[in-house]
Amino acid sequence: MTGIDDLPVRDELRGKSPYGAPQLDVPVRLNTNENPYPLPEPLVERIAERVREAARDLNRYPDRDAVQLRTELARYLTRTGRYPLGIENVWAANGSNEVIQQLLQTFGGPGRTAIGFEPSYSMHALIARGTGTGWIAGPRNEDFTIDLTAARRAIAEHKPDVVFITTPNNPTGNAVPPETVLALYEAAQAAKPSMVIVDEAYVEFSHGDSLLPLLAGRPHLVVSRTMSKAFGAAGLRLGYLAADPAVVDAVQLVRLPYHLSAITQATALAALEHTDTLLGYVEQLKSERNRLVAELLAIGYEVTASDANFVQFGRFDDAHEAWRRILDRGVLVRDNGVPGWLRVSAGTPEENDAFLDAVRDVKKEQSS
Numbered sequence: 035m036t037g038i039d040d041l042p043v044r045d046e047l048r049g050k051s052p053y054g055a056p057q058l059d060v061p062v063r064l065n066t067n068e069n070p071y072p073l074p075e076p077l078v079e080r081i082a083e084r085v086r087e088a089a090r091d092l093n094r095y096p097d098r099d100a101v102q103l104r105t106e107l108a109r110y111l112t113r114t115g116r117y118p119l120g121i122e123n124v125w126a127a128n129g130s131n132e133v134i135q136q137l138l139q140t141f142g143g144p145g146r147t148a149i150g151f152e153p154s155y156s157m158h159a160l161i162a163r164g165t166g167t168g169w170i171a172g173p174r175n176e177d178f179t180i181d182l183t184a185a186r187r188a189i190a191e192h193k194p195d196v197v198f199i200t201t202p203n204n205p206t207g208n209a210v211p212p213e214t215v216l217a218l219y220e221a222a223q224a225a226k227p228s229m230v231i232v233d234e235a236y237v238e239f240s241h242g243d244s245l246l247p248l249l250a251g252r253p254h255l256v257v258s259r260t261m262s263k264a265f266g267a268a269g270l271r272l273g274y275l276a277a278d279p280a281v282v283d284a285v286q287l288v289r290l291p292y293h294l295s296a297i298t299q300a301t302a303l304a305a306l307e308h309t310d311t312l313l314g315y316v317e318q319l320k321s322e323r324n325r326l327v328a329e330l331l332a333i334g335y336e337v338t339a340s341d342a343n344f345v346q347f348g349r350f351d352d353a354h355e356a357w358r359r360i361l362d363r364g365v366l367v368r369d370n371g372v373p374g375w376l377r378v379s380a381g382t383p384e385e386n387d388a389f390l391d392a393v394r395d396v397k398k399e400q401s402s
Contacts, residue, residue, distance in 0.1 A: 044166075046163050046166075047163065047164075050160075050163070053156060053157055053160055056366070058361070058366050060361065060364050060365065060366045061364040061365070061388070062364055062365045062366065062381065062385045062388045062389060063366045064365065064366060064367055064368075064378050064379040064380075064381050064385060064386075064389055065366045065367050065368040065377075065378075065379065066268075066368070066379065067204070067236075067263060067342070067343055067344050067379045068262075068263075068266075068268050068379065069263060069264070069265075069266035069268070069315065069319065069343070070319075070379075070380075070381045070382045070385060071266055071315045071318070071319075071382070072266075073266055073267070073305075074308065074311055076308070076311075077304060077305065077307075077308040077311070077312075080304040080307060080308070081300070081301050081304040081305075083304075084300035084301065084303060084304045085297055085300050085301065087300065088296040088297055088299070088300040089297075091296065092296060095291075095292045096292050096294060096295055096296035096299060097294075097296075097299065098291065098292050100126050100294050100299055101121065102299070102303060103126055103294070103299045103302055103303055104121045104124045104125065104126055104274075105121045106303060106306045107124050107126060107274050107306070108120050108121050108123060108124045108276075109306075110306055110309060111124070111244075111246060111259075111276055114238075114244070114313075115243075115244040115246035115247070115276075116243060116244070116246070116247060117244075117246040117247040117249065117250070119246070119276055122279040122282060123249075123276050123277060123278070123279060123282065124274055124275070124276055124282065125274060125275050125277075125281075125282045125285055125286075126272060126273065126274040126275075126294060126302075127272075127273055127274070127289070127293060127294065128271045128272070128273070128293065128294065128298070129260065129262065129271040129272065129273045130233070130235055130258050130259065130260040130262070130273030130274075131157055131161065131273065132273060132293075133258050133273040133274065133275050133285075134157070134158065134161050134231070134233075134258060135161050135164070135165065136285045136288050136289060137196070137229070137231060137256060137258075137275070137285060138161055138162055138165040138167050138196065139165050139288040140284050140285050140287060140288050141195055141196050141228075141229045141284075142162060142165055142166075142167030142195055142196050143165055143166050143167055144166040144167075146167055146168065146195040146196070147167060147168035147169070147170055147192060147193075147194045147195055147196075148162045148167050148168070148169060148170065148194055148195065148196035148197070148198060149169075149170040149171075149172045149188060149189065149192060149194040149196070149197055149198065150169075150170075150171065150172060150197075150198035150200070151171075151172040151173065151174050151180045151181075151185060151198075151199070151200075152171045152172065152174065153174070153178070153203075153205060153206060153370065153371075153372050154198070154200045154203055154204065154205075154206075155198075155200050155203075155204045155205075155233060155235075158198045158200070158233070159171075162196075167195075167196070170188065170192050170194060172184075172185050172188050173185060173188065177208075177338070178203065178206040178208055178338055178346075179208060179210075180199075180210060180214055180218075182214055182217055182218075185218060185221070186217070186218070186221045189218070189221045189222055189225050190221065190224075190225050193225045193226050193228070194222070194225075194226070194228055195226060195228045195229065196228060196229050196230075196231060197218060197219075197222045197228055197229070197230045197231070198231050198233060199214075199215055199218060199230065199231070199232050199233070200232075200233040200235075201215070201232060201233070201234065201237070201240075201245070201341075202236045202237065202239065202240055202340070202341035202342040203342075204235065204236065204342065204344075205344070205346055205368065205370040205372060205375075205377045206338045206346050206372070207338050207339065207340030207341060207342045207344055207345060207346050207377075208338055208339050208340065208341065209240055209241070209242060209341040212245055212248060215230075215232060215245055215248060216248065218230065219248075219252060219254070219255060222254070223254065227254055228254065229254050229255075229256060229281075230252075230254060230255050230256070231256045231258055232245050232248075232255065232256065232257045232258065233258045234257055234258060234259050235258070235259065235260045235262070235263060236263055236264075236341070236342035236343060236344075237259070238263065238264035238313065238316050239263070239264065239316060239319065239320055239323065239341060239342050239343045240341040240342070241341050242341065244257070245257060246276060249276060249277065249278070252278075253278040253280060253281070254278075255277065255278075256275050256276070256277040256281055257275060257276045257277065258273065258274075258275050259273065259274050259275065259276070260272070260273045260274075261273070261274075261302060261305060263343060264312065264313065264316050265305050265309075265312050266312060266315060267301075267302075267305055270298065270301050270302060270305070271298070272294075272298060272301075272302045316343075319343050319380045320343075322380045322381070322382075322383060322386055323340060323342075323343060323344070323345060323380040325386065326345045326378065326380060326386055326389075326390070327340060327345055329390050330345065330347050330390075330393070333390070333393060333394055333397050334397055335347045335348065335349075335393070335397070336348050336349050338375075343379060343380045344368075344377050344378060344379045344380060345377070345378055345380070346372070346375050346376070346377050347375065347376060347377075347378065347393075348374045348375035348376065349374040349375065350374050350375070350376070351374075353369055353372075353373065353374055353375060353376055354369050356376060356396055357369040357376055359395075359396045359399065360376075360389075360392045360393060360396060363388075363391070363392035363395060363396075364388065364392070365388055365389045365392045367379075367389070
């Protein structure tokens with residue numbers, strides 16, 4: 035039987051595993067940072083209406099440039115991000131991962147490198163590898179903040195073509211201060227210059243504001259977003275970026291023809307009509323996130339400060355064994371491979387209660 039190793043796979047892909055989280059049949063699943071609240075019925079009905087309208091023209095290709103969608107995304111960002119943006123500043127694709135892929139296809143590739151500060155979102159390194167971009171793992175401090183002195187040194191030494199800054203950071207949850215982002219941007223421009231991609235997938239859950247205003251006067255800065263988290267639309271697969279118009283023009287050099295289906299565009303437009311309702315769910319999740327932090331600390335766990343819809347907690351002598359014990363109690367959390375730590379997504383109050391009961395039991399077992 036032929037296996038992967040028997041195929042002429044590129045050397046940098048050999049021995050690697052595809053990205054993914056286990057999807058197990060358990061009562062409470064809090065391992066993939068999904069929004070636990072189903073879309074409200076009025077939005078479901080509006081999606082059906084828009085999809086029905088789009089279906090009448092499915093014999094035709096969709097709007098290649100997604101003009102209406104990008105216009106509405108720009109309005110949303112302008113309203114919530116405190117920085118004026120137009121359609122020329124916004125690009126959309128099938129999830130933020132495709133946005134990142136297009137950026138690396140445009141600004142990375144063979145003979146070029148990208149740097150990220152680990153632990154962070156593992157897809158950055160995976161997409162870099164998939165596009166033939168060399169990957170450099172940059173440093174973090176013990177508390178998972180970016181070691182600015184070491185990061186500047188790494189940028190000066192390696193002169194990467196792309197710099198990734200994830201804020202709030204996944205899997206740790208902590209936000210990166212604007213001052214750190216500016217310092218890294220300046221270091222990157224002095225070294226190359228290079229593109230700096232700020233991944234704001236979880237920014238709607240943050241205690242602070244978006245870094246969109248930093249785009250002013252910085253043509254090599256990109257802010258990446260998603261509708262999977264705050265909009266509760268993980269199944270939609272819609273990501274987008276905000277940047278200088280030249281960046282939007284550049285990524286279109288690598289986009290596939292008609293990459294966003296008419297159905298995807300129709301569904302995303304319907305969701306944007308219900309922004310206020312969906313952001314109301316975000317406020318509920320922020321409250322539950324804060325409750326998880328307080329309760330975990332009270333139980334006796336260490337917690338990384340979180341600006342996301344999840345919490346990293348520990349420390350465990352054997353994180354995978356702790357993960358298994360929590361799973362035995364019907365709750366699935368994420369073992370990200372960060373030594374001594376696990377990650378839990380904020381769920382509904384009932385789901386969070388079940389999780390907290392489980393980790394209380396595990397703590398008692400550890401103490402006995």
